Amino acid sequence: MRKIYSEILGEYIELPDKPTRIISLAPSITETLYLLGLEQRIAAVSHFCNKPEEAKKKPRIGSYFQVNMKKLEELDPDLVLVTTGAQRKLALDLHSKGYKVYPVPLPTSIYGIIDNTITIGYVTNTIEPARKLARQLARKATLLEGQVKNNPRIYYEIWLGGPVTIGAYSYITDALNHIGAKTCFEDQEQPWIINPDPDQIKQCNPNIILYEIPPYSENIVKLIEKSLIERGLDKYKILALPPDSLAHYGPDIFNILEDLALALNDKTPVRTQIVPFKELQEDKTT
Numbered sequence: 001m002r003k004i005y006s007e008i009l010g011e012y013i014e015l016p017d018k019p020t021r022i023i024s025l026a027p028s029i030t031e032t033l034y035l036l037g038l039e040q041r042i043a044a045v046s047h048f049c050n051k052p053e054e055a056k057k058k059p060r061i062g063s064y065f066q067v068n069m070k071k072l073e074e075l076d077p078d079l080v081l082v083t084t085g086a087q088r089k090l091a092l093d094l095h096s097k098g099y100k101v102y103p104v105p106l107p108t109s110i111y112g113i114i115d116n117t118i119t120i121g122y123v124t125n126t127i128e129p130a131r132k133l134a135r136q137l138a139r140k141a142t143l144l145e146g147q148v149k150n151n152p153r154i155y156y157e158i159w160l161g162g163p164v165t166i167g168a169y170s171y172i173t174d175a176l177n178h179i180g181a182k183t184c185f186e187d188q189e190q191p192w193i194i195n196p197d198p199d200q201i202k203q204c205n206p207n208i209i210l211y212e213i214p215p216y217s218e219n220i221v222k223l224i225e226k227s228l229i230e231r232g233l234d235k236y237k238i239l240a241l242p243p244d245s246l247a248h249y250g251p252d253i254f255n256i257l258e259d260l261a262l263a264l265n266d267k268t269p270v271r272t273q274i275v276p277f278k279e280l281q282e283d284k285t286t
Contacts, residue, residue, distance in 0.1 A: 002125070179257055
């Protein structure tokens with residue numbers, strides 16, 4: 001057994017040398033575990049863990065905020081991995097019930113995403129593969145720096161039951177800055193801004209609106225379209241990002257950024273479907 005200190009929990013957590021029944025309750029952590037070659041040790045994941053594709057076949061045990069306690073007890077995990085932020089309460093609750101919980105910090109920059117691969121490697125005792133992965137991501141980050149021409153002003157939005165955008169402390173703001181873009185609310189000292197002021201968006205006069213669509217249906221696209229029209233934002237150039245793209249802060253974000261840089265430079269993305277929002281409007285059953 002090993003004792004690893006958690007600053008979030010404020011104490012040492014005793015973990016097995018080689019955890020074999022891991023539960024991941026965050027998509028970014030699940031993706032990282034796969035990249036570290038630990039897929040056989042994953043006992044269950046959250047309902048939102050969809051990367052890589054194989055993760056969808058794992059048992060689903062809960063969401064960001066709650067867990068099926070009966071299933072958790074049956075699985076008897078020797079390590080439960082969560083994030084901080086919205087999952088802090090869940091982490092504390094599971095810890096108080098005696099589960100071996102380790103909260104991985106929410107990143108505030110793309111380098112925080114890289115650092116989290118090391119943290120996950122440390123906790124799962126796969127530090128060398130984690131260092132290798134971190135170096136690969138760092139090289140990608142270096143190649144992506146300043147790739148977007150003309151420093152476009154971008155307004156990013158995601159639909160989470162309503163419009164939400166990013167402020168100064170969001171890793172998405174940092175990611176867009178890194179590739180050479182400016183964002184409309186990067187002077188707002190918070191990570192997320194709920195129901196952003198349409199007048200401030202218009203004052204920013206973005207060159208492009210990036211809209212990250214949640215797992216979409218006809219109804220979601222209609223709601224977003226209605227919201228954009230009501231706020232007078234439908235007149236701007238709008239690019240639609242697929243679900244789990246920039247909002248997903250796992251290693252795949254570097255592939256998303258590579259494709260986004262191509263799209264913003266009027267080139268064809270390689271892996272990611274980044275399309276004009278009007279194409280979703282024309283095919284709302286996509």
